Ligand SMILES: Nc1ncnc2c1ncn2[C@@H]1O[C@H](COP(=O)(O)OP(=O)(O)OP(=O)(O)O)[C@@H](O)[C@H]1O
């Protein structure tokens with residue numbers, strides 16, 4: 418299938434789109450990729466939606482307006498990819514994979530007995546996850562079938578609903594030496610550990626760029642700490658880091674996943690927001706790396722290397738802290754020939770093909786579902 422994968426991640430910076438040819442198992446020709454940034458108004462409104470989400474009615478007018486603008490932007494990204502693919506291949510697309518924008522993610526408690534008072538209480542707390550975007554509208558606007566709603570069946574079955582990309586990391590890494598860790602540093606961090614027998618363990622590591630972006634916006638008015646300038650001019654605060662590293666999420670064994678705002682209160686209580694702009698940024702960049710090191714302690718065997726994708730690999734303060742905190746070499750995914758900006762979008766093309774074929778998209782080692790599970794839905798134009 419000639420798929421167009423679309424991902425708008427927790428950083429709320431825009432939509433990544435990518436052309437991938439795949440049967441959902443093997444990855445064939447990889448085509449053009451684009452990122453269409455959101456305009457500042459949409460970015461601001463989506464950020465507001467995250468705060469409003471817990472109390473938002475599904476038919477809220479502000480939500481509906483955001484969803485329409487978001488879906489339009491995705492349709493623009495599809496149009497651009499089609500133009501580029503036509504120039505290269507003279508072929509049309511078969512299927513879109515549309516992740517949508519996560520505005521709320523409340524997976525089941527990560528560890529019965531720790532987060533919930535008892536295992537029975539945990540079972541009484543079903544999770545929920547909410548990705549917004551109008552798949553039927555996107556199908557109409559593009560005249561293509563759209564695979565969407567990738568996470569909710571998994572959460573309904575007791576899974577974490579995230580991460581979903583690990584199966585695609587494993588497909589891409591087929592020929593690489595194992596054990597291998599693939600790290601994505603978006604708003605939230607997530608890692609995939611692939612063992613020698615292709616065993617998969619994947620989970621969210623902790624906050625990555627999300628708190629740093631909020632911090633940069635508050636202290637400099639910019640959307641993010643470009644090239645880590647602010648962080649590199651400061652010193653990480655050991656006391657704040659010590660308090661943050663005591664967060665129970667880090668020690669809890671996988672499966673586990675996070676909402677973009679899950680650490681907001683912990684960051685405030687640890688005193689991160691009382692630091693200078695530079696020291697605050699240095700502390701948050703280091704915290705991102707220390708969360709990754711804590712994640713590594715849950716692997717069955719140490720990885721030979723860490724391959725890093727997502728925008729965080731462009732932040733030298735984060736990369737330096739990672740190299741300091743991890744024992745194996747830390748390299749951008751480009752060393753394996755992958756595209757670290759488009760990897761997630763490509764993955765949603767592959768996942769769309771899997772949804773179309775009814776193949777499993779979540780696994781006991783990734784989201785913690787009891788059995789490998791199909792999910793997602795396809796809406797026809
Ligand atoms: N040159 C750069 N210097 C520093 N940070 C950067 C740079 N380029 C990108 N980033 C960071 O990367 C972020 C975007 O990363 P990415 O696009 O991987 O996130 P996402 O896909 O939205 O998130 P997620 O993977 O959590 O869903 C930006 O918000 C910024 O913090």
Ligand SMILES: CC(=O)N[C@H]1[C@@H]2OC[C@@H](O2)[C@@H](O)[C@@H]1O[C@H](C)C(=O)O
Pocket residue numbers: 426427519522546578579580581582583603604605606607620621674675761
């Ligand atoms: C609920 C949700 O949207 N989670 C995202 C988020 O962003 C990074 C991390 O948290 C990851 O678990 C997931 O995205 C990637 C694409 C995934 O599912 O693999």
